[in-house]
Amino acid sequence: MSCPESNITSLEKGDILHQQVLASFPLCDLTEEDLSQNPQFCKLLSTLTQHVDSTGLTLTLKTELEKAEQKLQSQRRNWLQSQGLFQTLKEMIQEHCVKKHHSIVPPDRNMFYETMEKCLLVARCVRMLDPSDTTEKELPNILGLEPEHVLQLMPLEKNVQRMKQSLPHELEKHLKKKCLSLLCYYHPEWENESENLKCTKLMHLSKQVAKDKKSAESLKERCRENKILLQRQTQLYLSELVKCIKLLQTLILDHRLKIQTDLDKKKLEYFEGKCELVLQKIKTEMVEIQLDTYTPDAISAHRKIREKLESELKFRQEEKQSVELKLASFEILGKEFQALAEEYGRLRREIEMKNWALKEFTQFSNK
Structure with missing residues (x-):
């Protein structure tokens, strides 16, 4: 009684091990049948689960990769902040240009946007003329210009100071307008509500967006898991389908072909009897035709x-x-003999001719 229990326990442990290995390596094209047929390979994969993750990376390399990704994310955030600020300032300038063509703009606001536009243009030119450490410094400058030459085109210092003082307020106003537009896009039913209520609801928009993003990521992860499960089920289905096809071929070859000889024999006897019947019918018809005709x-x-x-x-x-x-x-x-036969034939013709002439002469003499 103890032996079957030990076998059942070992089988259960083997199934659990197979499931753990398949769960640890979801990207590998493996099945439980492959693992059961190769126990040493299954043991090797089980040992590797302690040193690598589900994607195949070692733990040390995964730690280094996470640090590099964190550093990359930090640099990306810094770049996105500067790029976002630059794009926002460009949008403000474009909106001002459009507004200037459709309505009258006060001179101070016109001066503010012109100063900001010149400052952005000079900053871009200086950045192009002052390459970073990652580029070759031996390359010649554009048209022989130096950053100092471009800095001379900066607006007056007092205009720059006024622009810097007004910039935070204008920037905050523009961003608030964009945030409210984003809120109305995200919730169109809130478009007709008051600005204060919109600002209050705007404070909770980031949490809601983060919640929706998390939900979308969970759905994406679930889709990925379902995709992996579908691939496994498809592979299992195809393997079972191949087995069924082989079994069907066996049934056709081993069973149907055995009765094919008897079936052909019966068909031959049937056609022979049918041909004999047709022949007898033809003979009967011929006799009937003769009786009707003669x-x-x-x-x-x-x-x-x-x-x-x-x-x-x-x-x-x-x-x-x-x-x-x-x-x-x-x-x-x-x-x-051929020449003799021809001569004999000539003589026979002459004799016949003379006999005819003699006969004619005799008849004429008797008259």
């Missing part, structure tokens, strides 16, 4: 004529054979 006297007369013609034909065939034998015996004599 009387008994006509049939007997035809039989006598047929017998006479057959006897005459037999006689002529025998005569033909005898003549052919004589001709063959004459041909043995060669060309000399």
Whole structure:
């Protein structure tokens, strides 16, 4: 009694181990049957789960990769902040240009945007003329210009200071407007509400967006898991389908072909009987046609004529054979006999001609 229990326990442990290995390596194209047929390979994969993750990276490399990703994310955030600020300032300038063509703008605001535009343009030019440490410093400058040459085109210092003082307020106003637009896009039903209520709801928008993003990521992860499960099920289905096809081929070859001989024999007997029946029917039809066409006297007369013609034909065939034998015996004599035969034929014709002339002369004399 103890032996079966130990076997059941070992089987259960083996199934658990197989499931753990498949869960640890979801990207590998493996099945439980592969692992059960290769226990040493299964043990190797089980040992590797302590040193690598589900993607195949070692733990040390995964730690270094996470640090590099964190550093990359930090640099990316810094770049996005500066790029976002730059794009926001460009949008403010573009909106000002559009507004200036459709309405009258106060001179101070016009001066503010012109100063900001010049400052951005000079900053871009200076950045292009002052490459970073990652580029080659031996490259010649554009048109021989230096950053100091471009800095001379900066607006007046007092205009720059005024622009810097007003910039935070204008920037905050523009960003607030964009945030409210984003809120109305995210919740169109809030568009007709008051600005204060919109600002209050705007404070909770980031949490809601983060919640929706988390939900979308969970759905994405679930889709990925379902995709992996679907691939495994598809592989299992295909393997079972191949087994069914092989079993069906075995049934066709081993069972159907055995009765094929008997089936062919029955078909042959059936067609033979059918052909015999058709022949008997043809003979019956021929007899009926003869009975409908000829009387008994006509049939007997035809039989006598047929017998006479057959006897005459037999006689002529025998005569033909005898003549052919004589001709063959004459041909043995060669060309000399042929000349003699021609001379004999000429003499026979002359004799016949003279006999005819003599007969005609005799008849004329008697008259």
